[in-house]
Amino acid sequence: MWQPSETYPDPAIEVLDPRFEALTLHHAAVERLYHGSRWAEGPVWFGDQNALVWSDIPNDRLLRWDEASGTVTTFRTGGFTNGNTRDRQGRLVSCQHQRRAVLRTEWDGTLTVLADGFQGKRLNSPNDVVAKSDGSIWFTDPVFGISAEYEGGLAEPELPTNVYRIDPDGTLSLAVEGVNQPNGLCFSPDESLLYIVESGARPKRILVAEVSADGRSAPEPRPHIDAGAGGNPDGFRVDVQGNLWAGWGTGAGRNGVRIFAPDGSAIGHIHLPERCANLCFGGRARTRLFMAASQSLYALYVKVPGAPYF
Numbered sequence: 001m002w003q004p005s006e007t008y009p010d011p012a013i014e015v016l017d018p019r020f021e022a023l024t025l026h027h028a029a030v031e032r033l034y035h036g037s038r039w040a041e042g043p044v045w046f047g048d049q050n051a052l053v054w055s056d057i058p059n060d061r062l063l064r065w066d067e068a069s070g071t072v073t074t075f076r077t078g079g080f081t082n083g084n085t086r087d088r089q090g091r092l093v094s095c096q097h098q099r100r101a102v103l104r105t106e107w108d109g110t111l112t113v114l115a116d117g118f119q120g121k122r123l124n125s126p127n128d129v130v131a132k133s134d135g136s137i138w139f140t141d142p143v144f145g146i147s148a149e150y151e152g153g154l155a156e157p158e159l160p161t162n163v164y165r166i167d168p169d170g171t172l173s174l175a176v177e178g179v180n181q182p183n184g185l186c187f188s189p190d191e192s193l194l195y196i197v198e199s200g201a202r203p204k205r206i207l208v209a210e211v212s213a214d215g216r217s218a219p220e221p222r223p224h225i226d227a228g229a230g231g232n233p234d235g236f237r238v239d240v241q242g243n244l245w246a247g248w249g250t251g252a253g254r255n256g257v258r259i260f261a262p263d264g265s266a267i268g269h270i271h272l273p274e275r276c277a278n279l280c281f282g283g284r285a286r287t288r289l290f291m292a293a294s295q296s297l298y299a300l301y302v303k304v305p306g307a308p309y310f
Contacts, residue, residue: 002273002296005029012256012271013300019261020268023243028301030270033065033290034072039151040292041235042084042128044092045282052282053092054292055081057151062094065297067283079103080145080152083128083235083278088135095126097145097152102126102137102166115139115172121158128184128235128278131309132191134215135168138175140182142199163196165216175217176209184235184278187211188262189242189307194218197233197246206233206246206260225264230254235278235292239304243267245289249275257291272298281306 005012010029015021043054050067053075062084064075079096087093092105093114100123101116114137116123125145130138140163146155163176163185176182180200187194196207209221225244227233231254236246242262248269249255256272257279274294282288286305291298 002032004031014269014271015267016269017261017265017267020259023239023241023259023268023302023304025301025303030272031299032296033070033299034063034297035295036072037063037292037295037297039277040294040297041082041277042094043278043280043282043290043292043297044084044086045280045286045290046086047282047284048090052280052290052297053084054278054290054297055084055094057082057097060098063297082126082145082151083139085129085131085137087131087137088133093129093131093137095129095139097125100125100146100152100155102129102139114166114170115164118159118162118164118172118174123164124157124159124161125152127182130186132187132215133309136215137166138185138194139164139166140179140185140196142181142183144181144183144199161200163194163218173216176219176221179207179221184233184247186237186244187307187309189238189240191215191309194221195224195236195238195244196221197236199234203227203229204232206236206244225260231258232275233258234276237280238307239281239302240307241304243304245279247276247278247291247293255293257289270300 037056038058041055062075145152165175183197183199206225207221208224209218232249234247248258257270259268276293
């Protein structure tokens with residue numbers, strides 16, 4: 001059973017390298033904001049509403065946490081949504097397992113399918129998604145959502161597991177090929193690098209690739225971080241300094257968020273009683289870290305802002 005910290009600094013915040021101390025607040029503690037999800041994923045911050053939306057995949061719903069009241073309500077049901085982001089116009093963009101598609105929520109609440117197939121074949125199960133400053137949308141397409149009925153529906157894959165890019169005009173193209181079950185992804189603050197979790201590798205690892213000069217692909221990703229025995233990276237984001245904050249597991253002592261410096265060395269760990277699947281920065285100054293972890297939503301105020309993209 002999780003209990004709020006009664007001491008400061010919070011012992012759940014572990015410093016592995018002195019560089020991490022500059023990123024944390026000694027008088028801030030991990031808070032549990034909600035408990036009751038079946039598998040929490042895909043948090044995304046809505047600054048214009050002071051609210052957070054995240055996925056509860058097996059329960060087939062999106063939940064919304066309101067900062068002012070602390071209340072949690074159902075935002076939407078249907079589709080078995082996983083990863084979420086906002087585009088450059090502030091619209092919600094979501095990956096849905098059941099529809100095997102990436103969809104955009106319009107201002108009137110209607111849904112627009114941005115991508116559901118490539119070269120005449122259905123996508124597998126879009127997993128995580130990020131928006132780039134040029135207006136393009138990038139997403140990963142592993143098979144997790146069609147491997148059982150639990151998170152969308154059992155089906156046979158029709159395509160290799162790739163990373164795709166959706167142009168502002170709707171054109172879908174391959175961004176990265178040859179990644180074994182790509183999972184979480186994010187850009188470096190200047191968007192010159194793309195980080196990708198390769199969940200099919202053993203041990204699991206985080207790859208990095210240089211974005212091409214035209215900004216349309218990230219060929220030849222290379223190993224960046226080896227998760228080691230039992231390590232399980234999932235979704236992640238970067239702060240303005242380029243540090244990588246990764247959802248982590250699995251097992252006692254590993255569950256939570258692992259923080260890496262730009263050079264790939266581990267500098268800190270936020271210990272949670274549950275495996276963290278994904279996270280995002282939010283709050284008034286983008287200095288509140290929201291962590292979707294198994295059955296709960298957690299938060300921690302930090303000192304460094306998240307990179308200013310969704």
